[in-house]
Amino acid sequence: MDVLNEWAFIGVFLVLSPILPILPIGAAWLLRPKRANVLKSQTYECGVETVGDTWVQFRVQYYIYGLIFLVFDVEMVLLFPWAVAYHKLDFFAFAAGLLFIFLLTDALIYAWRKGVLVWR
Amino acid sequence: MDCTGLCEVLTQGGTDPGLAQFLSILIGVVLVVSVPLVTVIFLIWIERKIAARIQDRIGPNRVGPFGLVQTFADLIKLLIKEDITPASADRLLYNAAPILSLAAVALIWAVVPFTPYHFGVDLEIGALYFVAVASLGTLAIMTAGWASNNKYALLGAFRVVALLVSYEIPLVFALLVPVMLAGSMSMFDIVNAQAGMWFVFMAPLAMLLFFISSQAETGRAPFDLIEAESELVAGFNIEYSGMKFGMFFAAEFLHVFTNGVLITVLFLGGWYFPGWQMPLIAFMWLGLKAFIPYFISLWIRNTVPRLRIDQVMRFNWFFLVPLSIVNVLVLAFLVMILKEIGWVPVDETGAMALADATFIELLPMTIVLFISNVLICLPIINRLRRTGSDDRVADEQRAQHAIAHAAGD
Amino acid sequence: MIQFDFSTIAFFVFAVLTLGGALGVVTNRNLFRGTIWLMVSLFGVAGFYVLLSAPFLAAVQVLVYIGAIAILFTFAVMLTRSLTRLNVRYTRLWPSALGAVLLFAMLVIGVIWPVFGGNEMYSLPLSDVVRTTSDLGVALVSGEGYVLPFEVASLLLTGAMIGAIVIARDADEEELEQ
Structure with a gap:
C-alpha cells in the first residue's frame, strides 16, 4: 500500500493548495473597502462603453491549434513509457519508436504544407 | 499504509494510528508548501531589484534595509485594495480562476526533491505529474479570460492558451530526454542518475529547448503575449484587481522560479555538488543552481522585446517542435549505438544504468552525445545567421530606396 | 461497519x-x-x-x-x-433516455453485478506483465507485446489530425473569404 501512501500526500496537497490563495483573498475580503457602484463594476474596455456581446464566435484557427496539440499530447503520453523503458530495450524497440514518431511527423508535415500552422 | 518517522513517534505518544498518519502527512504537506511560499515573497524583491539594475534604476530601497520589506508592504496594500468584480462577469468562475492559478503552481512542488532525504513525495510518474499539474494553470487562464466577460480578456486568454499549448509540445519532448537517460519518471531517480555526470553535458540542446519553452509557459518576454499591454491592455487579467490580481501575479513569479528548480532537477544535477551529503548544503546547492536559470530568465525578460503572436507561433511550430523531435530521435539512436559498442555503463542485466557510474565511465558517452548536439545546432545557427543577414540586407536596401525616393521628390 | x-x-x-x-x-x-x-x-x-x-x-x-x-x-x-x-431545445429526449437506461443496465448487469457484495475483485493481484510504467513501455514496443497496436495508434492519430485539418481548413478559408 506504499503507493497509496504517496498519493495520500498528493491528496492532502490537493486539498491544501487552494487554501493558500483562498486565505489572502479571504483576508482581503474582510479588510478591503466595499464601495462598488454601477460605474465601477462596468466592463473595463478603455473607458469606452462596451459594445455587443463578448462571447462571440471565434475563428476556427484556434480550434485547429487545439486539435494538433491534442494529437501531439496523446503521442507524447504514449512515448513516455517507451522513454522510461528505453534503457533496457533493444534495437527493435528503437525502430518501433522511430516509426511511431515518423508516422506523426507525417501529419505535422502535412499541416505544415497545407499552411494551417501559420498564424493569420 | 506504512507508518514511519513522525507518524511512528505520534503513535507511540498515544495518538490514534489513523490520525497520526493523517497528521504526519499534513505536517509534511505544510512544510513542502511553505518552501515556495516563503521563496515567492523574497523572489518578488529579487526580481524587482534585478529588473531595476538591468534598466539602470535602483529598485525598491525605502521600506526596510535594501527595500527588503517592500513585498510585505505591497501585500498589505493589496489586502486593503478595493476589489471590483465586473457586474457582467461569471462570478463563480471569476473567483475560482486566481485560486486555481496559484494552486496549480504550488502543486508542482509536491514532487520536487529538495535534498536526498527531504522531499514531498517521490512519485513513480513525477515528470508526467508536473506537466499534468502545470496544464491546470492553462485552464485557469482560460477560465479567467472567459469569466471576466471582457473582449480584451477573452482575446488575450485565447491567444495565450493557443501559445501555451503550442509550447507544451517542445517542453514535453525535451522532458523525454532526461526521462530516457535516467530510465525513470521519478524526479528522485532523475537526480540520482546525474551523480556522475549532469544531463546538461549530455543533452545541452534538450535543456535549451526546455528552458525556452518553459519561458513561454510562464508568459514572460519575449513570449509575454499574456499581457501585451500595447494591444490587449493587460490580457486575461484586465478585470482583476486587489488580491485576486495579486494571486495571478504571485503564481507567475513562483512559476518562473519553479521552472528554475525543475531545470536544476532535470538537467543541472539537482543537489549534486561537493558536500551534498549534508542536507542543508544539498538544499543550498539546489537553490543556488536554480538561481542560474532563474536569473537568465529575468535577464531575457528585461532585455528582449515582445514578439508578435504570428512570429511566436512560427518560431514554435517551424523551429522548436521539429528540433525537439529530431533531438529525441538522435539521442535515442546514439544511446542504442553506444550501448552496442559498450560505451554506456550497464548493470548486470545489460540495461543502461547511469546512477552508479563514475565520472570517468560516463565521459566517452557524454562526449559523443555532446558532439551530436553541437552537430545538430551548427546548421541551424548557420541558417539563422544567413536568414538574419539576408533580412538585414533587404532592410538596408529598402531604407536606401526610401531615402533616394525622398531626396528625388 | x-x-x-x-x-x-x-x-x-x-x-x-x-x-x-x-x-x-x-x-x-x-x-x-x-x-x-x-x-x-x-x-x-x-x-x-x-x-x-x-x-x-x-x-x-x-x-x-x-x-x-x-x-x-x-x-x-x-x-x-x-x-x-x-434557445434551441433538444426535443428527442425519449430515445436518448432509453439509450442511456439501456447502457446503464448493461453496465450494472455486466460489470457491477458480478462483483457486487464481494471484495474479492478488490484483492485481485495486479497484472503480472505490467506492474510499472517501465513494464508498460517494454510491453508497448516489444515484438511479443503490443507493438502493432502501438503503431496503429500512431496511424490513427495521424489520420485524425489530417482529417481534422481538411475539414477545418475549408471552414477557415470560407471565413477568410467573407
Missing part, C-alpha cells in the same frame, strides 16, 4: 466529484460552464485511477483531458453561435 481510511474517504470524494460534475454538465445551459463541470468529472475519474494503482493512467487522464481536451472544448464552444443563451 465500513472502516474509514484514506482510500475509502477518497473513493467517496471522487465519486461525488465524478457524479456531481456529470450532473453539472447535463443541467447547465452555459456551454463553457458545462466544459468546466466536465473537467471536474474527469478529474474525479483520474482519482479513481490512482485508487486502482494506475497512477500513470491518472496523469494521462489529467494531461490529456484537462490539459488538452478542455482547451479544445473551449475553442469549440467559441465556434458556436450564441453559446451562453442557447
Whole structure:
C-alpha cells in the first residue's frame, strides 16, 4: 500500500493548495473597502462603453491549434513509457519508436504544407 | 499504509494510528508548501531589484534595509485594495480562476526533491505529474479570460492558451530526454542518475529547448503575449484587481522560479555538488543552481522585446517542435549505438544504468552525445545567421530606396 | 461497519466529484460552464485511477483531458453561435433516455453485478506483465507485446489530425473569404 501512501500526500496537497490563495483573498475580503457602484463594476474596455456581446464566435484557427496539440499530447503520453523503458530495450524497440514518431511527423508535415500552422 | 518517522513517534505518544498518519502527512504537506511560499515573497524583491539594475534604476530601497520589506508592504496594500468584480462577469468562475492559478503552481512542488532525504513525495510518474499539474494553470487562464466577460480578456486568454499549448509540445519532448537517460519518471531517480555526470553535458540542446519553452509557459518576454499591454491592455487579467490580481501575479513569479528548480532537477544535477551529503548544503546547492536559470530568465525578460503572436507561433511550430523531435530521435539512436559498442555503463542485466557510474565511465558517452548536439545546432545557427543577414540586407536596401525616393521628390 | 481510511474517504470524494460534475454538465445551459463541470468529472475519474494503482493512467487522464481536451472544448464552444443563451431545445429526449437506461443496465448487469457484495475483485493481484510504467513501455514496443497496436495508434492519430485539418481548413478559408 506504499503507493497509496504517496498519493495520500498528493491528496492532502490537493486539498491544501487552494487554501493558500483562498486565505489572502479571504483576508482581503474582510479588510478591503466595499464601495462598488454601477460605474465601477462596468466592463473595463478603455473607458469606452462596451459594445455587443463578448462571447462571440471565434475563428476556427484556434480550434485547429487545439486539435494538433491534442494529437501531439496523446503521442507524447504514449512515448513516455517507451522513454522510461528505453534503457533496457533493444534495437527493435528503437525502430518501433522511430516509426511511431515518423508516422506523426507525417501529419505535422502535412499541416505544415497545407499552411494551417501559420498564424493569420 | 506504512507508518514511519513522525507518524511512528505520534503513535507511540498515544495518538490514534489513523490520525497520526493523517497528521504526519499534513505536517509534511505544510512544510513542502511553505518552501515556495516563503521563496515567492523574497523572489518578488529579487526580481524587482534585478529588473531595476538591468534598466539602470535602483529598485525598491525605502521600506526596510535594501527595500527588503517592500513585498510585505505591497501585500498589505493589496489586502486593503478595493476589489471590483465586473457586474457582467461569471462570478463563480471569476473567483475560482486566481485560486486555481496559484494552486496549480504550488502543486508542482509536491514532487520536487529538495535534498536526498527531504522531499514531498517521490512519485513513480513525477515528470508526467508536473506537466499534468502545470496544464491546470492553462485552464485557469482560460477560465479567467472567459469569466471576466471582457473582449480584451477573452482575446488575450485565447491567444495565450493557443501559445501555451503550442509550447507544451517542445517542453514535453525535451522532458523525454532526461526521462530516457535516467530510465525513470521519478524526479528522485532523475537526480540520482546525474551523480556522475549532469544531463546538461549530455543533452545541452534538450535543456535549451526546455528552458525556452518553459519561458513561454510562464508568459514572460519575449513570449509575454499574456499581457501585451500595447494591444490587449493587460490580457486575461484586465478585470482583476486587489488580491485576486495579486494571486495571478504571485503564481507567475513562483512559476518562473519553479521552472528554475525543475531545470536544476532535470538537467543541472539537482543537489549534486561537493558536500551534498549534508542536507542543508544539498538544499543550498539546489537553490543556488536554480538561481542560474532563474536569473537568465529575468535577464531575457528585461532585455528582449515582445514578439508578435504570428512570429511566436512560427518560431514554435517551424523551429522548436521539429528540433525537439529530431533531438529525441538522435539521442535515442546514439544511446542504442553506444550501448552496442559498450560505451554506456550497464548493470548486470545489460540495461543502461547511469546512477552508479563514475565520472570517468560516463565521459566517452557524454562526449559523443555532446558532439551530436553541437552537430545538430551548427546548421541551424548557420541558417539563422544567413536568414538574419539576408533580412538585414533587404532592410538596408529598402531604407536606401526610401531615402533616394525622398531626396528625388 | 465500513472502516474509514484514506482510500475509502477518497473513493467517496471522487465519486461525488465524478457524479456531481456529470450532473453539472447535463443541467447547465452555459456551454463553457458545462466544459468546466466536465473537467471536474474527469478529474474525479483520474482519482479513481490512482485508487486502482494506475497512477500513470491518472496523469494521462489529467494531461490529456484537462490539459488538452478542455482547451479544445473551449475553442469549440467559441465556434458556436450564441453559446451562453442557447434557445434551441433538444426535443428527442425519449430515445436518448432509453439509450442511456439501456447502457446503464448493461453496465450494472455486466460489470457491477458480478462483483457486487464481494471484495474479492478488490484483492485481485495486479497484472503480472505490467506492474510499472517501465513494464508498460517494454510491453508497448516489444515484438511479443503490443507493438502493432502501438503503431496503429500512431496511424490513427495521424489520420485524425489530417482529417481534422481538411475539414477545418475549408471552414477557415470560407471565413477568410467573407
